[in-house]
Amino acid sequence: MSSTILAGIDFLAPSHLVARQLIGVTVLVDGVGGRIVETEAYDGEDPASHSYSGPTDRNFAMFGPPAHAYVYRSYGIHWCLNFVCREEGHGAGVLIRALEPVTGIDTMVERRGTRDHWLLCSGPGKLCQALGVTRALNGQSLAAPPFELAPAPQGIEVVSGPRIGISKAVDVPWRFGLAGSRWVSKPFR
């Protein structure tokens, strides 16, 4: 029960609220990670969400307990990391789109094969490669190793806008980012 609250965030809240609160939170995977600067929210009534059509072999983690990880393969090539929420019994989650590298940068550079720090985590696929996220972490609790979450600092400014890379419900402004951050995958208006 109490395990649904991590880093000061209640993962039982609606996914767009969780997405907003995740901005600025520091997340580490096996000691490698950084500060979240960009997220997107998805819920069970969203045509763009994987959970829209009910549980499948791939997305069952989204219908599991909140504050857990949902990892899926995108376009057959990349991994994408989500934090699971629960919204009135429907599958819901928050896609981690970008973060600012803080800890274990050497490891990220090695895994990504680039020394350009801008390209380490500025996108969901890159981020997962940099942090070593694979399907082995699907369904894992965010409260237990290798995950580690630290609360966001106070007074940060969050901006929102339409989501990216989807073809449905494009107008829903459920993309959130840290205002003025250069680490996002695409700048906000």
Added chain:
DNA sequence: TTGTTGATTTGCT
């Protein structure tokens, strides 16, 4: 410099 296209797995029709 910007724009377009290929790669590859998974799930649904």
Added chain:
DNA sequence: GCAAATCAACAAA
């Protein structure tokens, strides 16, 4: 068989 919550290589100007 087709489409997808992406990324990076390559072509053109």
